[in-house]
Amino acid sequence: MLQLQLLALLPVVIAALVNTGYQYLAAIARNPALVTDDFRSQIALGLGANHERLGLYDMFAAGFAHFVPVLLVALLVGGFWERIITERRQASIEPGFVLVALLFTLLMPGAAAWVHVVFGMSFAMLLGRGIFGGEGKTFLSPALLGVAIVQVSFPGVADQHPLWSGLAGYAGSDAIALFHRGGDAALSAADINLWTAFIGRTPGTMGTTSVLAVALGAVLLLIERLISWRLLAAQIIGLFVFATIFNILGADTGASAMPAYWHLLLGSFAFGAVFIACDPVASACTNPGRWIQGFLIAALVVLIRVANTTHPDAVIPALLLASIVAPLIDHAVLAWNIRGRARRHV
Amino acid sequence: MLSGLETKYVTRAALLGSDYRGVNFEMLCEVGDEVKVGAAVMRDVRRPQIKFTAPLSGRVASIERGKRRKLISLQIDVDDSMAVASQQPPAGNDGVSLRNFMLESGAWSMLRTRPFGNIPDPDAEPAAVFVTALDAEPLAPEPRSIIETYQQEFNSAVNVLADLSDAPLYVCHAPNHVLGFENSSKIRSVSFAGGYAAGLPGVHINALCPIGFGGGEVWHIGYQDVISLGHLLLHGEPWLQRVISLGGNAVRNPRDLAVYPGSKISELLVNEISEVAPRTLMGSTIYGRESAPGSAFLSARQRQITVFDSTTGEAAGTKASSPGALIPNETLESLILPGIYPVPLMRALQLGDAERARELGALELVEEDVMPLSRACVSSSDYAMLLRDVLDQLESVR
Numbered sequence: 001m002l003q004l005q006l007l008a009l010l011p012v013v014i015a016a017l018v019n020t021g022y023q024y025l026a027a028i029a030r031n032p033a034l035v036t037d038d039f040r041s042q043i044a045l046g047l048g049a050n051h052e053r054l055g056l057y058d059m060f061a062a063g064f065a066h067f068v069p070v071l072l073v074a075l076l077v078g079g080f081w082e083r084i085i086t087e088r089r090q091a092s093i094e095p096g097f098v099l100v101a102l103l104f105t106l107l108m109p110g111a112a113a114w115v116h117v118v119f120g121m122s123f124a125m126l127l128g129r130g131i132f133g134g135e136g137k138t139f140l141s142p143a144l145l146g147v148a149i150v151q152v153s154f155p156g157v158a159d160q161h162p163l164w165s166g167l168a169g170y171a172g173s174d175a176i177a178l179f180h181r182g183g184d185a186a187l188s189a190a191d192i193n194l195w196t197a198f199i200g201r202t203p204g205t206m207g208t209t210s211v212l213a214v215a216l217g218a219v220l221l222l223i224e225r226l227i228s229w230r231l232l233a234a235q236i237i238g239l240f241v242f243a244t245i246f247n248i249l250g251a252d253t254g255a256s257a258m259p260a261y262w263h264l265l266l267g268s269f270a271f272g273a274v275f276i277a278c279d280p281v282a283s284a285c286t287n288p289g290r291w292i293q294g295f296l297i298a299a300l301v302v303l304i305r306v307a308n309t310t311h312p313d314a315v316i317p318a319l320l321l322a323s324i325v326a327p328l329i330d331h332a333v334l335a336w337n338i339r340g341r342a343r344r345h346v
Numbered sequence: 347m348l349s350g351l352e353t354k355y356v357t358r359a360a361l362l363g364s365d366y367r368g369v370n371f372e373m374l375c376e377v378g379d380e381v382k383v384g385a386a387v388m389r390d391v392r393r394p395q396i397k398f399t400a401p402l403s404g405r406v407a408s409i410e411r412g413k414r415r416k417l418i419s420l421q422i423d424v425d426d427s428m429a430v431a432s433q434q435p436p437a438g439n440d441g442v443s444l445r446n447f448m449l450e451s452g453a454w455s456m457l458r459t460r461p462f463g464n465i466p467d468p469d470a471e472p473a474a475v476f477v478t479a480l481d482a483e484p485l486a487p488e489p490r491s492i493i494e495t496y497q498q499e500f501n502s503a504v505n506v507l508a509d510l511s512d513a514p515l516y517v518c519h520a521p522n523h524v525l526g527f528e529n530s531s532k533i534r535s536v537s538f539a540g541g542y543a544a545g546l547p548g549v550h551i552n553a554l555c556p557i558g559f560g561g562g563e564v565w566h567i568g569y570q571d572v573i574s575l576g577h578l579l580l581h582g583e584p585w586l587q588r589v590i591s592l593g594g595n596a597v598r599n600p601r602d603l604a605v606y607p608g609s610k611i612s613e614l615l616v617n618e619i620s621e622v623a624p625r626t627l628m629g630s631t632i633y634g635r636e637s638a639p640g641s642a643f644l645s646a647r648q649r650q651i652t653v654f655d656s657t658t659g660e661a662a663g664t665k666a667s668s669p670g671a672l673i674p675n676e677t678l679e680s681l682i683l684p685g686i687y688p689v690p691l692m693r694a695l696q697l698g699d700a701e702r703a704r705e706l707g708a709l710e711l712v713e714e715d716v717m718p719l720s721r722a723c724v725s726s727s728d729y730a731m732l733l734r735d736v737l738d739q740l741e742s743v744r
Contacts, residue, residue: 001673001724136671228676285674285689334690338705341685344558346473 004224005099008217009275012106013067015200015210018056020110021063023203025051040065040111066110067206073117074101081125085134096135100124103143103275106207107268107316108150116154120146140323141279144272148320155310174204175266176305177312180254187262197265204313208268218274227278230287234294235273239263241295242302255305255312269301272315282323289329296329297322351589351604357424359402359608361388363417365646366398366455368464368741371417379406384584385431386452387420395468399452401607402586403429419643424606432582436506444506445469451578456571456646459563460551461709462741466565472513474555476566477504480520480538482545483630485593486650487602489569490523492589499576499585500569501527506579507567508532518550542632543683548715552683557710561744568647574607590644594631594652596621609644611637611651619653627652632721633714635730672696672725681718683710688719695732696725700739708736 024044028051043065049058078097086093104121127149128142129135175197178186187193192202200210208214221227243260250256264270277283277297284293297318304314311317363371370391381387381404386397404425410418436447448454449468459466466472479500481489493500504527508515514534519525521537536554538544547566551557555564567575570588577585588607593600598620605614611626627634630650644651678688686707694702695716713730720729 134671136673225675225677230676280674281671283674286687287676287679290676330690334687334706337685337687341556341558341705341707344556344560346555346557346560346562346564 001226002095002099004220004226006102008220008226009099009102009106009207011213011216012207012210012271012275013102015213016106016207017063017067018059019063019200019202019209020066020206021049021059021061022054022201024062024066024110025049025054025058029054040069043069067105070108070112070117070206071101071105073114074105074121077101077118077121078104078125081122081130085125085130089134091134094135097125097129100129100142100146103141104146106271106275107143107147107205109205112150113154116150119153120150122146123149136281138281139327140320141276141282144276144279144282144316144319144323148316151311151316174209174268174313175202176255176258176314177309178203179258179262179266180309180312183253183257192266194261194265197262202266204266205268208271208315211265211270214270214274221274221278227274227280228283228290231278231283231290231294232273234291235277235298236264238295238298239269239302242299246302246306250306254309255302258305263302263305267305267313268315272319273297276319277322282326284326284329284333286330286333289326289333292329292333293322293326296325351602353587353604354609354614355424356606356609356613358407358421358610358613359404359424359606360419360421360610360643361398361401361608362419362643362645366390366465367462369396371398371420373409373420375406377406377409380404381406381422382429382431383586384433384451384578388417390465393468395449396454396465397449397452398455399431399584401584403427421643422608428586430583433578435579435582439509441510444510447579448506448510448575452584453571453575453578456575457565457567458547459565460547460712461557461563462737463712466563470563471511472565473562474513474551474564475507475510475515476547476550476554476564477507477515477517477569477572478545478547478550478566479517479525479569479572480523480545481569481649482520482538482542483632483650484542485591485600485652486545486630487589487591490520493523493525493569493573496573496576496585499573499580501576502579503572503576504533506575507572513564516550516554518547520544542630546633546683546715548683548711552685552710556685559704559709568649570649571647588644588649590648591650592618592653593650594624594627594654596624596653596655605644607644607646611642611644614644614651615653621653621655623656625654625656627654629714633717635713635717672723672727675722678719678722681722683707683715686710692719692723692727692729695729695736696727698732698735698739700736703733703736704740708733709740712737 044062047061049061078101082093082097104124124142124146128140128145129138132138175192178190199212202209222229240260243263246256284290300318300321301314304311304318371388372391373388375381375387381400383403384399387400388398390396402422402424404422407421407423409420412418433451437443455465457466479489515532517525517527517535518538519535521539525535527533527535543549551564574585587604589602589604591602596619598618626637628637628648631652634652672692674689682688691706694706711733713734716729716733
């Protein structure tokens with residue numbers, strides 16, 4: 001099961017490497033003064049990434065320089081805590097922490113500070129996994145919890161690094177913030193159209209920009225029945241429904257005017273919907289509950305995007321809230337089910 | 347006689363204690379006694395009217411007991427005389443005399459209740475009676491040809507079962523198998539289709555007379571037991587055959603066989619298996635259970651033996667990852683009766699929370715209904731055993 005989940009994430013990782021490198025190199029091409037002597041730039045240059053050529057290898061190399069160090073630190077921190085937790089519990093190490101570290105890394109911006117990675121992964125492993133008894137016994141996705149805690153504790157994490165802020169006239173973390181500010185015009189000014197958004201050539205956290213890569217992973221997970229098609233379908237249908245409602249009833253500027261397809265293509269909705277929300281342990285475990293939770297996630301994503309501009313992407317808080325209420329949703333579904341059983345005459 | 351079916355004889359057969367849940371057996375015979383077919387050999391201590399009769403004639407070879415003197419098996423060395431202890435036909439068509447006939451002839455022990463899967467009390471009133479006249483499990487024998495061969499026996503037994511109580515009797519059959527019962531106020535024939543579960547009594551009961559918290563019960567009986575009851579009614583002696591199928595990839599020649607009830611399985615499998623250490627399932631690949639050392643004989647309602655070579659199936663399968671944790675999965679919902687949410691039920695069973703399991707529908711289930719969950723769940727819990735524990739608790743406070 002773990003192998004399949006990692007395999008499903010492979011296209012996402014490839015897209016993350018390519019797009020992170022592209023964003024980095026494109027930013028340097030626009031403003032060469034941004035090249036500093038920081039660790040990641042050193043690796044990128046050492047690997048021969050060239051912003052003038054901007055070929056596939058250059059993107060990979062520059063992406064590698066940003067992605068792999070974060071992943072390595074996340075794995076080290078995850079493995080460290082897993083070791084300590086399992087030792088104290090006298091259990092054997094469960095390899096699931098690798099998946100946690102990978103998901104966590106994919107949800108981090110390319111220039112995440114080390115302290116953020118260490119802090120977030122520690123919370124993911126301890127609060128998200130360890131205290132509940134390890135793999136399969138939690139009620140939240142550990143990676144989601146880690147990222148959420150980083151976002152709350154360091155509100156500026158996504159724009160700490162000059163590369164991810166101040167570019168092209170916007171300061172937000174990703175393309176959604178761009179739309180907030182300038183609508184469709186701002187998107188086309190930043191060279192974002194439906195195609196580039198679909199393949200993931202947009203600014204954002206490392207692994208979440210490419211809807212194409214996410215879709216490939218989702219197909220594998222759906223075929224192997226590792227995730228619930230109901231939960232996924234409910235999220236996507238719900239996104240279109242609620243976005244359209246806001247388009248009709250809401251204001252004419254900002255996210256309430258954002259068409260539903262941009263909601264899906266920009267930001268980390270697609271990634272979150274497939275890899276975080278559909279975590280079988282952290283979502284509703286009844287079929288009606290899955291539909292309800294999916295619609296709830298979609299409604300929260302759209303609502304937070306519209307109402308709260310400090311969380312332009314909104315996916316992390318929405319998933320966190322929906323995950324927390326999942327047991328409540330199940331409880332209501334079961335209460336209804338028990339009520340029906342009590343009405344029988346035998 | 348069944349045409350085209352090979353009959354396989356054995357020299358030893360048994361009545362199994364595990365087929366009759368909750369019964370304390372009082373022996374009416376001793377080791378070494380000669381018994382006739384249909385002669386009472388045991389009865390229930392708590393309900394002495396309920397008798398258990400010898401399935402075959404011969405000498406009582408051993409009475410095997412386990413922990414706390416619980417009966418494991420009463421084994422009979424079969425002789426060829428097949429001397430019969432004939433039964434008097436029922437005195438009348440009223441419920442009381444029909445019940446007396448079934449109790450005296452041992453046929454009563456073929457009925458099962460839901461909830462719990464017990465033999466019903468002799469004076470209990472069911473809310474409905476179900477005759478299971480289809481079998482949708484993979485590689486199972488086809489009931490249609492068997493029922494058609496014994497149509498007379500089957501029909502007379504169904505009429506008797508309908509007269510046992512005022513409750514409706516449902517004959518559940520496959521869509522392409524017309525049984526010819528007029529739908530009357532008493533007897534209703536209902537067809538079931540769709541998947542391996544379509545032949546489970548639990549599914550039929552769930553669809554037609556679902557169990558709630560009212561404290562009532564329904565009865566069900568399988569088609570081969572119905573034929574046996576009909577045989578007793580028409581001929582005064584029990585049916586000396588059961589039809590089982592022998593299948594799986596370690597079986598040389600998979601086919602249906604006519605065998606004695608309670609046959610010793612190792613004798614049945616002589617010259618049939620192509621493997622030294624096969625995996626034997628009592629029942630089908632979906633609802634069957636792994637053969638335990640104690641299950642050396644055909645159980646009362648068993649219709650299949652499935653034998654795999656040691657490399658097939660779960661042995662090399664998916665059970666390895668993280669034992670203990672229950673990972674919810676959409677496929678689980680399709681593996682249990684409609685209207686029951688499997689994951690919360692599985693959690694309640696794991697915790698042994700009988701009250702919660704009752705609320706979530708445990709009373710609608712017996713072991714066979716949760717076998718697929720045990721196979722599909724990565725936690726390697728035995729939900730059949732957990733369910734039985736919970737049902738025992740629920741029954742004791744009832």
